[in-house]
Amino acid sequence: MEIRQLVAEEFDISMDLGEYAFQYKLSPVERTERRTRFKPEQTWGAFENGQLLAKLVLLPLQIYIHGKPFDMGGLAGVSSWPENRRSGLVRGLLTQALNVMKDQGQMISCLNPFSFAYYRKFGWELMTEHRKYTLPVNQFPARKNFEGRVRRDLRDVALLDQIYRPFAQRYNGTLLRDRDWWERSVLDEDGHDVVYFSENGTPQGYALYNVANRELTIEEFVYHNEMAREALWTYFANHDSMVNQAVIQFVPMDDFLPYLLDNPRFNQEIIPYFMARIVDAAPFINDYPFQASEAETTLKLQIEDTTAPWNHGVWQLHVSPEGRGQLSKIGEASAEAELTCDIQTLTTMLIGYRRPQEMYRYGRLAGKETGVAALERIIPHGTTYLMDSF
Numbered sequence: 001m002e003i004r005q006l007v008a009e010e011f012d013i014s015m016d017l018g019e020y021a022f023q024y025k026l027s028p029v030e031r032t033e034r035r036t037r038f039k040p041e042q043t044w045g046a047f048e049n050g051q052l053l054a055k056l057v058l059l060p061l062q063i064y065i066h067g068k069p070f071d072m073g074g075l076a077g078v079s080s081w082p083e084n085r086r087s088g089l090v091r092g093l094l095t096q097a098l099n100v101m102k103d104q105g106q107m108i109s110c111l112n113p114f115s116f117a118y119y120r121k122f123g124w125e126l127m128t129e130h131r132k133y134t135l136p137v138n139q140f141p142a143r144k145n146f147e148g149r150v151r152r153d154l155r156d157v158a159l160l161d162q163i164y165r166p167f168a169q170r171y172n173g174t175l176l177r178d179r180d181w182w183e184r185s186v187l188d189e190d191g192h193d194v195v196y197f198s199e200n201g202t203p204q205g206y207a208l209y210n211v212a213n214r215e216l217t218i219e220e221f222v223y224h225n226e227m228a229r230e231a232l233w234t235y236f237a238n239h240d241s242m243v244n245q246a247v248i249q250f251v252p253m254d255d256f257l258p259y260l261l262d263n264p265r266f267n268q269e270i271i272p273y274f275m276a277r278i279v280d281a282a283p284f285i286n287d288y289p290f291q292a293s294e295a296e297t298t299l300k301l302q303i304e305d306t307t308a309p310w311n312h313g314v315w316q317l318h319v320s321p322e323g324r325g326q327l328s329k330i331g332e333a334s335a336e337a338e339l340t341c342d343i344q345t346l347t348t349m350l351i352g353y354r355r356p357q358e359m360y361r362y363g364r365l366a367g368k369e370t371g372v373a374a375l376e377r378i379i380p381h382g383t384t385y386l387m388d389s390f
Contacts, residue, residue: 001089002047003096006040006055013052014043021079037184043077044096046089054080054089058097059390062176063110065351066289066380067169069176073101073279075111076390094122098279098308107284108347110173110276112389119275122307125344127276127353128173128384131251134267137240141233141261147199148227150235153192157182160193163206167222171252171385172352173276185388191219196231204228211239216246220387252385274386278347281311285327288350291380292323299371300330302337303346311343319378339367339375349375352382 006014015034019025026034046054059074075097080089101109113119116126157179168174177186187193188210196205205228208220216239223229236246251257258264278284281303297319305311314334318326341349345364348354356375359365365372 001053001092003044003092004047006043006045006052008038008040010040010045010052011035011038014038014045014055017052017055017079017081018077020081022077044093044100046080046093053084054078054093056090056093056097058100060104060106061110061390063108063172064169064174064176065108065172066382068287068289070108070284070287071104071106073097073104073106073109074390075109078111078114091122095307101279102308102310105283107278107280107287108276108351109279110274110386112273113275116272116275120344122277123305123343124275124277125348126272126274127348127351128274128386129253129270129272130385130387131253131255132269132271133246133248133251133257135246135248136266137243137245139261139263139266140237140240140246141230141257143234143237144230146227146231146234148197148204148231150194150196150231152194154195155187155193156195157187159195159203160206163195163203163224164222166224170383172382173274173384173386175386175388177388181388185390186220188219194232194235196223196228196235198227205232207232207236209236211242214242214244216243218246218248220250221248250387252383254383276347276351278311278343278350279308281305281315281343281346282327282329284350285317285325288325289380290319290323290325290378293319293321293377296320297374297378299339299374300334300337301327301371302334302340303343304341305343308343323378337367338371339365341365349379351384352380353384355379355381 042059043055043057045052056075057077059076061072061074062069063072078090111124161177191208191210194207195203198204204225205223207218209216209218223232299317300314301317302314303311313332314330314337316328316330345359349356349359356365356372360372
């Protein structure tokens with residue numbers, strides 16, 4: 001078996017596999033358009049006798065963690081022909097992808113799993129979930145008089161990104177978006193946008209939405225302050241003659257809407273979403289913005305990682321009073337480690353999805369309570385959130 005990057009001439013065999021595995025069919029026009037955007041260097045394939053047996057796409061992306069951008073390898077399109085499944089092909093591709101990400105300085109990786117249990121075997125772990133609301137029109141927030149104005153269908157990527165970035169920096173796991181990503185992966189050709197401007201003309205909120213079959217579907221609802229939130233909901237409340245309900249697709253877990261409504265009893269789902277894993281622990285820790293404290297913190301931490309062996313072993317974690325971290329390898333194993341965890345647990349704690357005390361309580365973090373308390377002190381609190389898909 002050979003694992004390598006695809007070349008431009010292999011677009012069609014890559015698309016054939018993707019269409020079969022994910023059960024869709026592009027029209028000839030759509031396939032021609034997709035060909036113009038094909039980046040063969042981002043697709044890795046497992047070949048035998050010149051035949052493509054399995055593939056994945058490795059996307060060079062960035063996410064925010066505690067307001068700081070981190071280079072991230074986004075895995076997508078992981079697929080194989082059914083006759084080649086359960087033969088180690090995807091394992092080989094994932095191992096290759098981890099090595100490539102390490103070499104490229106992508107210290108963390110994210111993916112949208114078909115099976116959480118499957119990717120946990122290779123070190124990825126659930127890192128975020130979101131709410132989904134189905135809100136009857138008679139329970140919409142009340143219309144409010146607001147200062148400023150809303151404008152519809154501006155289709156201005158720079159303007160939307162200007163609003164999106166400060167909002168995204170409030171969360172861990174949100175993508176940094178460039179113009180190409182906005183145009184290709186976010187904005188819907190048939191969709192609408194609405195932007196709220198404050199009284200002095202400052203853009204402070206937007207929503208992306210569709211209206212069809214008497215249903216309002218809100219894909220993104222982004223705001224900087226309460227005035228922007230109220231203005232956007234007032235705009236949507238003016239659709240009351242057109243729709244029976246609103247479906248808000250990607251709602252962060254810290255959203256306050258149910259509490260603010262007169263009747264908070266409406267359909268609210270919690271949807272487990274993306275997984276993440278630290279690719280290269282030492283440089284990740286060295287760049288990570290720890291919480292500043294009065295004194296330095298030093299811990300011996302044993303990390304278990306069988307898929308990325310460069311992470312496996314006993315490490316000394318040192319965090320300065322200013323919150324600068326350093327992870328130094330001590331050895332492969334040691335009875336003196338104060339804390340032990342696998343790479344999944346380390347990822348969920350540092351990305352802000354779960355706290356050290358929680359992981360200790362449920363047996364995912366083992367060791368001394370003093371070490372757990374130290375991690376609680378130096379890992380900042382945060383909420384994970386992701387509106388994008390890939």
